[in-house]
Amino acid sequence: xxxxxxxxxxxxxxLKQNDLAARALREQFRAPGVFVVSxxxxxxxxxxxxxxxxxxxxxxxxxxxxxxxDLATENDAIRLARSQAPVKQITTGxxxxxxxxxxxxxxxxxxxxxxxxLFIENVGNLVCPSSxxxxxxxxxxxxxxxxxxxxPLKYPTIFNSADIxxxxxxxxxxxxxxxxxxxxxxxxxxxPGMPVFKLSARTGDGMDEYLSFLxxxxxxxxxxxxx
Amino acid sequence: xxxxxxxxxxxxxxxxxxxxxxxxxxxVKEALQSAYEMACYDTPLQGSRLIVEEVAVVVxxxxxxxxxxxxSIQLFCCPECGTPxxxxxxxxxxxxxxxxxxxxxxxxx
Numbered sequence: 326x327x328x329x330x331x332x333x334x335x336x337x338x339x340l341k342q343n344d345l346a347a348r349a350l351r352e353q354f355r356a357p358g359v360f361v362v363s364x365x366x367x368x369x370x371x372x373x374x375x376x377x378x379x380x381x382x383x384x385x386x387x388x389x390x391x392x393x394x395d396l397a398t399e400n401d402a403i404r405l406a407r408s409q410a411p412v413k414q415i416t417t418g419x420x421x422x423x424x425x426x427x428x429x430x431x432x433x434x435x436x437x438x439x440x441x442x443l444f445i446e447n448v449g450n451l452v453c454p455s456s457x458x459x460x461x462x463x464x465x466x467x468x469x470x471x472x473x474x475x476x477p478l479k480y481p482t483i484f485n486s487a488d489i490x491x492x493x494x495x496x497x498x499x500x501x502x503x504x505x506x507x508x509x510x511x512x513x514x515x516x517p518g519m520p521v522f523k524l525s526a527r528t529g530d531g532m533d534e535y536l537s538f539l540x541x542x543x544x545x546x547x548x549x550x551x552x
Numbered sequence: 553x554x555x556x557x558x559x560x561x562x563x564x565x566x567x568x569x570x571x572x573x574x575x576x577x578x579x580v581k582e583a584l585q586s587a588y589e590m591a592c593y594d595t596p597l598q599g600s601r602l603i604v605e606e607v608a609v610v611v612x613x614x615x616x617x618x619x620x621x622x623x624s625i626q627l628f629c630c631p632e633c634g635t636p637x638x639x640x641x642x643x644x645x646x647x648x649x650x651x652x653x654x655x656x657x658x659x660x661x
Contacts, residue, residue, distance in 0.1 A: 330567060330654050335557055339571070339646045456578035456646065481625045482578050485638070514627045517636030 343457055346425035350432075350460025357437040360543040361445065363423075363459050365483060366467035367476070368449030371493050373401045375467060375526040376446055380408035382529075382536055387441040387543070392431050394423040394448045401446065411435070422453035425460055441543060451476070455483040463542065469494040470503035474511055481515040489520045491535060496525040554651055555597055561653065568601040568652035574645035575609050575625055609643030 338344060354361050366372050376391060383389050390411040393401045402414035415423060415431050428445060437443075445461060447454045466487035468476050471494060477484040484490065490512050498505070505523065512521055520538065524531025554569050569588075573581060581604050588602040609622040613630035619641055620630050629636045 330652050332570075333557070333561075333651050333653055335554075335648050335651055337553055337648045339553065339648060341553070452578065478626045482576050485576060485625070485628065485640070486578075513636065514629075515625070517628050517638050519638070 340456060340458075343425050346429055347458035347460040350425055350428060353432075353437065354443070354460060354462070357440065358547045359437050359440045359443050360463070360539070360546050361443045361459075361461040362463045362465055362539065363445040363447055363461040364465050364467060365447045365451065365454045365487065366449060366469075367451045367472060370449070370467050370469040370472060371526060372446055372449065372467055373404055375491070375493055376444055377405055377408050378526040378529065378532060379444065379536070380405065380410040380412075382532060383442060383539070384408065384410050387540070388439055389442045389444070390435070390440055391444040391446060392428060393446040394427070396420075396448060417448055421448055421450045422457055423447050423459060424457050428459050442539070451480040451483045455486045462546065463488045463539075466490050468492050468508065468512075470498045470508075471501050474504050474508040477508070477511040477515045484512060484515045484519075487516065487519065489522070489538070490516075492521065492523045493526055495523050495531060496528050553648060554600075555595065557651055558596070558653065564653040564655050566597055566600050566651050567654050568603055569597075569648060570603045570605065570650040570652070572607050572645040572647045572649050573604050574607040574643040576640065576643045577646040579646055581606060605649075607643055607645050610641050611637045612639035612641050613637055614639070 364372050364376060380389050380391060391405055392413050392415055393405060394415045394417055395401050396417055399414045402412050405412040413431050415427050445459055464487045466484055468490060470492065492508060509521055512519060522531060522535040524535055554566055558564050558566050573579060585602055592598045592600060609625055610619050611622050611628060613620050613633065613635055614637055615633050615635040616630060620632060622628065623631045628638055
């Protein structure tokens with residue numbers, strides 16, 4: 326007897342598992358009103374330094390914590406611990422991005438009611454993290470001036486998936502002849518309307534404006550929507 | 553996922569998986585094809601085909617109030633009037649849409 330091929334409709338997102346986990350995380354964050362920021366960038370853009378400064382400054386007025394994804398070492402968590410904020414490392418092994426389930430695991434034992442901000446530093450990679458929702462309120466893409474103005478055009482998918490962009494290492498801009506207007510234009514080309522901040526985590530220049538933006542978003546989150 | 557579907561239906565062989573892949577999914581067709589072959593190796597899905605339908609990015613233009621295909625993912629603006637827009641209505645898909653299955657004669661689908 327022969328067999329007849331047949332087409333069956335399925336319609337399932339391949340990343341369904343991750344999307345479900347991300348949705349659960351979002352629920353988990355919503356009740357205590359934690360504002361969750363995920364950070365993506367290429368390796369070496371200064372994510373850890375930037376986050377260390379963010380945590381140090383923000384913890385003067387808010388309760389902050391961070392999860393940090395890294396392939397192999399715990400160096401980043403050790404560096405971030407200098408900010409005195411609670412920090413937990415997620416070692417991904419050979420995996421090039423964080424997934425929602427890893428965040429869920431890492432959060433075990435943490436009381437989210439004790440937090441205002443949670444930062445999730447993704448693995449340094451401008452490709453894979455774009456596809457994985459981590460339940461965050463805000464995805465921040467970091468671009469350092471030493472990487473060149475055309476990074477957004479080379480990695481439009483991740484820039485398009487982000488909510489804000491931060492251009493960092495601005496103190497080095499003259500040395501590398503960084504063209505701010507060109508970089509800003511490229512970011513706006515791949516994600517029109519995205520807020521962009523320029524700063525130097527090392528000198529602290531420009532950090533205020535970016536931190537005010539974050540605290541305003543937290544206040545917004547905690548203000549009941551007008552009916 | 554495809555195998556789960558097959559098991560739910562019981563006693564069927566999947567011969568092809570149809571997948572929609574958006575330009576903004578963050579996944580490259582060629583890489584997905586070779587990963588699929590590797591993932592299927594030594595499983596009931598070995599030998600099945602992955603049929604990828606690429607989905608272009610479509611944005612909503614706030615000026616024309618029309619859905620327009622994007623001419624380049626390096627420039628998010630309306631191809632007609634040039635208004636910048638981030639309203640993506642299509643192009644992020646990574647979705648299994650259908651399976652081609654073969655029922656064994658004694659076990660009709």
